[in-house]
Amino acid sequence: MTQPAARAYWITWVMLLALLVLTFALAHVRLGNLNAAVSLAIGAMKALLVALVFMKLRRASTLLAVFAVAGLLALAILFGLSGADYATRATTPAPWTSP
Amino acid sequence: MSEHTLGPAERAWRSETVSLGMWVFLLTEVMFFGVLFLAYFHVRHADPEGFGIASRHVHEWLGTFNTAILLTSSLSMALAVQAASGDDRKRLVRLLAVTGLLGAAFMGVKATEYFLEWKDGLVPGPGFRYSGAHRRTVEEFFFLYFVMTGVHAIHLTVGIGAVAWNALVARRERHVTRREDAIEALGLYWHFVDVAWVFLYPFFYLVLLYK
Numbered sequence: 001m002t003q004p005a006a007r008a009y010w011i012t013w014v015m016l017l018a019l020l021v022l023t024f025a026l027a028h029v030r031l032g033n034l035n036a037a038v039s040l041a042i043g044a045m046k047a048l049l050v051a052l053v054f055m056k057l058r059r060a061s062t063l064l065a066v067f068a069v070a071g072l073l074a075l076a077i078l079f080g081l082s083g084a085d086y087a088t089r090a091t092t093p094a095p096w097t098s099p
Numbered sequence: 100m101s102e103h104t105l106g107p108a109e110r111a112w113r114s115e116t117v118s119l120g121m122w123v124f125l126l127t128e129v130m131f132f133g134v135l136f137l138a139y140f141h142v143r144h145a146d147p148e149g150f151g152i153a154s155r156h157v158h159e160w161l162g163t164f165n166t167a168i169l170l171t172s173s174l175s176m177a178l179a180v181q182a183a184s185g186d187d188r189k190r191l192v193r194l195l196a197v198t199g200l201l202g203a204a205f206m207g208v209k210a211t212e213y214f215l216e217w218k219d220g221l222v223p224g225p226g227f228r229y230s231g232a233h234r235r236t237v238e239e240f241f242f243l244y245f246v247m248t249g250v251h252a253i254h255l256t257v258g259i260g261a262v263a264w265n266a267l268v269a270r271r272e273r274h275v276t277r278r279e280d281a282i283e284a285l286g287l288y289w290h291f292v293d294v295a296w297v298f299l300y301p302f303f304y305l306v307l308l309y310k
Contacts, residue, residue, distance in 0.1 A: 055287055060118070066124065
């Protein structure tokens with residue numbers, strides 16, 4: 001497999017560390033509900049960088065990319081359906097659960 | 100089949116097959132971590148205030164430092180994969196050693212954190228000594244914290260072992276291109292463990308840092 005240049009890896013690393021500093025700094029600023037969203041978004045950006053450059057999805061074949069995206073899709077279904085369940089049902093404690 | 104009988108097309112085909120196999124394994128790993136993240140969202144959503152209070156008890160500086168270590172280990176791993184492909188044995192062995200040592204450093208910091216939390220009585224179960232507000236959520240937070248970071252640490256330990264093994268094998272190899280696909284698959288695994296941590300980090304360390 002043809003390998004990307006080392007330069008791309010170093011640049012990605014610098015970007016990852018910059019995002020780490022950014023997310024740590026922003027977590028100290030009160031943004032209300034946005035705090036959770038911002039840290040999740042920056043986390044997703046870091047994951048995307050690692051996946052695209054280090055894991056080479058950027059240059060991967062369509063088949064490989066489909067497999068990678070299938071994981072996210074299955075995860076979305078898991079979160080979506082289970083989340084809908086939690087959101088719409090009353091919680092019934094089990095008999096042995098202390099209130 | 101010996102290496103020199105393989106043409107470039109066959110090598111590319113084999114390389115693609117190895118990567119695809121590793122990605123299928125990583126899909127099962129995504130689902131494995133996925134249910135844990137689902138449990139996380141449930142607990143956090145049920146009592147956001149208690150969750151925030153609980154998160155103030157972890158050591159955010161150690162966690163941030165550890166994240167930097169792990170991200171750096173991904174860089175050295177990516178460079179190691181490149182060295183294997185370029186048949187540069189010395190560079191490969193050196194970069195694998197750096198990757199393994201960074202992984203070990205991460206484990207050392209994590210162990211320090213666990214020790215501090217154990218001393219503070221934050222380990223769920225009979226030894227759980229926190230008695231402030233939102234006790235139940237705080238205990239659930241630390242249950243999730245130890246399970247999820249613990250599962251991650253097990254993955255990393257496996258990764259460190261595999262990196263060390265590959266470094267030892269590569270040292271005796273005349274042509275490390277023979278190990279190219281193994282190192283490539285190892286790299287995918289290592290980066291996946293890094294990605295899992297990239298989400299664990301904000302979820303446990305950055306919940307409520309502002310005053």
